Amino acid sequence: MSTNVDHGQWSSRLAFILAATGSAVGLGNVWKFPYIMGENGGGAFVIVYLVCIFAIGIPVMMAEVLIGRRGRQSPGNSVRALALEAKASTKWSLVGWVGLIAGFLILSFYAVIAGWAVSYIFESAAGNFVGASPEKIQTIFNDLQNDSSTLILWTTIVLAVTGLIVGKGLKNGLEKAVTYAMPTMFLLLLIIAGYAAINGDFAQTIRFMFYPDFSKLTFSGVLIALGHAFFTLSLASGAMMIYGAYLPQKTSIAQSVVAIAIADTVIALIAGMAIYPIVFGNGLEATAGPGLVFVSLPIAFGQMWGGIVFGTIFFVMLGFAAFTSAIAMVESAVAWLVERLSFTRGKAALTAVVSLWFVSMLTVFSFTGAEWAKLDFVFVGKHVSNYFELIDHLTADVLLPLGGLATAIFVAWVMQKEAVAQELNVSEKVFSVWYVTLRWFTPIAVLFVFLNLIGLVSFSS
Ligand code: PFF
Numbered sequence: 001m002s003t004n005v006d007h008g009q010w011s012s013r014l015a016f017i018l019a020a021t022g023s024a025v026g027l028g029n030v031w032k033f034p035y036i037m038g039e040n041g042g043g044a045f046v047i048v049y050l051v052c053i054f055a056i057g058i059p060v061m062m063a064e065v066l067i068g069r070r071g072r073q074s075p076g077n078s079v080r081a082l083a084l085e086a087k088a089s090t091k092w093s094l095v096g097w098v099g100l101i102a103g104f105l106i107l108s109f110y111a112v113i114a115g116w117a118v119s120y121i122f123e124s125a126a127g128n129f130v131g132a133s134p135e136k137i138q139t140i141f142n143d144l145q146n147d148s149s150t151l152i153l154w155t156t157i158v159l160a161v162t163g164l165i166v167g168k169g170l171k172n173g174l175e176k177a178v179t180y181a182m183p184t185m186f187l188l189l190l191i192i193a194g195y196a197a198i199n200g201d202f203a204q205t206i207r208f209m210f211y212p213d214f215s216k217l218t219f220s221g222v223l224i225a226l227g228h229a230f231f232t233l234s235l236a237s238g239a240m241m242i243y244g245a246y247l248p249q250k251t252s253i254a255q256s257v258v259a260i261a262i263a264d265t266v267i268a269l270i271a272g273m274a275i276y277p278i279v280f281g282n283g284l285e286a287t288a289g290p291g292l293v294f295v296s297l298p299i300a301f302g303q304m305w306g307g308i309v310f311g312t313i314f315f316v317m318l319g320f321a322a323f324t325s326a327i328a329m330v331e332s333a334v335a336w337l338v339e340r341l342s343f344t345r346g347k348a349a350l351t352a353v354v355s356l357w358f359v360s361m362l363t364v365f366s367f368t369g370a371e372w373a374k375l376d377f378v379f380v381g382k383h384v385s386n387y388f389e390l391i392d393h394l395t396a397d398v399l400l401p402l403g404g405l406a407t408a409i410f411v412a413w414v415m416q417k418e419a420v421a422q423e424l425n426v427s428e429k430v431f432s433v434w435y436v437t438l439r440w441f442t443p444i445a446v447l448f449v450f451l452n453l454i455g456l457v458s459f460s461s
Contacts, residue, residue: 005073005339008170013251015175016243017259020065022178022324023239024264025185027113028232030271030318031293036224037272038286041216042208046269048222052229053265056445059437060235060404061257062424063411067096068244069253070423074336075099075241079410088414095406099238100332102399104352105391106237107329108359111162112367114322115154116144116294117315124311129302137298141291145367155360159353162326166334167349170246174327181320188317189267193274195310200277200300208286209272219452226449227396232264234325236403237395238332245335254426254434274314278304293318330356362387381454397453405446412439 010016037045070085071078075096083092123129129137144150165173196202234240247253275297279286282300301311330352337348365373366388373387380398384390411420412435421431 007072007246007335007338009246009248011171011175013248013256015179016247016251017256017263018178018182019174019324019328020234020240020243020256020260021263022182023234023243023328024232024260024325025267026321026325027110027117027318028228028325029264029268030321031113031290033228033232033268034272034275035289035292036228037209038292039289040218040221040224041213042286043210043212044214044217045221045225046209047212048217049225049229050265052226053233053261055437056226056404056442057229057233057235058257058261059434059442060230060407061233061240061261062253062434063407063438064235064240065244065247065253065257066411066420066423067407068241069247069249070419072245074245074339075238075332076336077339078241078245082415082419085419086415092410092414095403095410096238096241098399098403098406099236099241100336102395102403103237103239103329104333104356105359105399106395107326108356109363109388109391110322110329111158111326111356111360112151112155112363114158114319114326115151117318117322118158119144119150119154120294120298120315121312121319124298124301124308124315127308129298129311130308132299132302134295134299137302138291138295140298141294146369148364148368148370151364151367152361155364156357158322158326159357159360161323162330163349163353165323165327166330166352167346169345174331177327178324181324185317185320185324186267188313188320189270189274192310192314192317193270195306196274196277199304200279200281202273202277204280205273205276208276208280209269223449223453226445227400230400230404231396232268233261234328236400236407237329239328242332242335243328252426253424254430362391401446401450405443405450408438408442408446
């Protein structure tokens with residue numbers, strides 16, 4: 001059902017860029033990118049990742065923002081309106097719905113991990129990492145994951161703050177939050193990077209991140225790079241479509257999207273350059289996995305001069321990054337509730353975060369190892385052992401690639417070329433390169449990756 005709700009618009013191009021960069025930059029950049037880079041051999045992985053961002057991520061993001069701006073509604077309703085415009089089946093609205101659902105599901109576990117970051121602000125400020133043995137710090141992390149009441153407390157706080165920001169509306173909530181949070185986050189990141197460069201092993205970091213050793217790159221590393229490119233740019237999660245729906249008509253989609261993708265990439269690389277000198281300088285492993293930020297880094301901060309202050313700054317920075325992503329993930333659902341049920345924004349935000357709270361319990365109790373949260377089956381090519389693994393795999397490996405694929409097909413094959421060209425409004429040359437990429441390269445690359453994942457074709461090494 002299409003509606004005529006006017007959601008309003010960003011007050012400037014900068015507001016959109018800050019909000020979309022805020023969505024893009026998050027736990028994915030600071031927590032996930034450094035550890036998957038570490039696990040997949042450093043420099044060579046970075047190169048593949050950059051290719052995925054520029055050759056696949058940017059074209060898809062342009063398509064999503066374009067859909068949003070032309071439709072001006074929540075993702076499902078926008079795609080539906082454009083399908084009608086193209087005289088195609090309204091079943092295409094599923095493309096928008098998959099995004100909205102993916103964003104919602106991602107937030108259900110993202111809020112739990114964001115909760116760890118927020119709780120670490122207090123752990124660090126209280127001096128709990130100072131001089132602590134690696135075992136003690138591992139115990140702090142394990143205890144946090146095993147203790148349901150603590151996890152629930154922090155998850156509730158994260159969702160409540162997210163709901164408060166989103167409930168205040170576009171200009172007073174989202175826009176204000178990103179205007180303060182993004183510059184602060186960036187400044188804090190630079191402070192940590194400077195601290196790391198002075199006190200850690202910067203030379204080894206540069207060698208590790210920028211010297212490509214292709215013998216360390218596996219085919220599964222390539223798949224991880226592509227999946228992460230989607231996640232880090234917030235693609236196929238409703239976020240870029242809904243943020244595009246608030247974009248003023250005269251703003252250039254292409255220029256803004258390139259700026260957002262570059263900002264996201266630069267921040268991921270700076271995060272690596274902030275974390276690895278500290279890790280290497282303290283003789284810790286690059287391949288520490290998900291514990292890199294929550295175990296290795298606190299161990300290092302605990303040993304270093306000024307560790308309390310800089311450790312606390314680090315987790316405040318991570319918290320800011322997480323919140324500006326969380327608001328983007330829930331916004332599509334909120335816009336839909338406003339359209340469909342005529343809710344006020346406040347009521348819509350409350351409804352969304354309360355529903356999310358219940359779904360996030362699946363992740364909380366997966367971490368604590370509750371019997372009822374255990375699973376044991378193969379789902380789309382991967383064995384899952386609890387609800388968290390199921391939701392993580394369903395979103396990152398299934399909904400995101402398929403959503404990206406469907407978006408590319410919808411814009412490049414279903415929408416009328418003239419409508420697309422009019423909305424994008426770029427030079428003919430830029431348009432043809434983008435259009436051909438979206439028509440051919442993106443679907444083939446994504447399909448190939450997806451088929452490999454579910455085991456229909458295999459190139460794994
Ligand atoms: N891009 C965010 C990150 O890298 O942490 C995650 C994310 C945000 C995914 C918003 C999806 C989304 F809609």
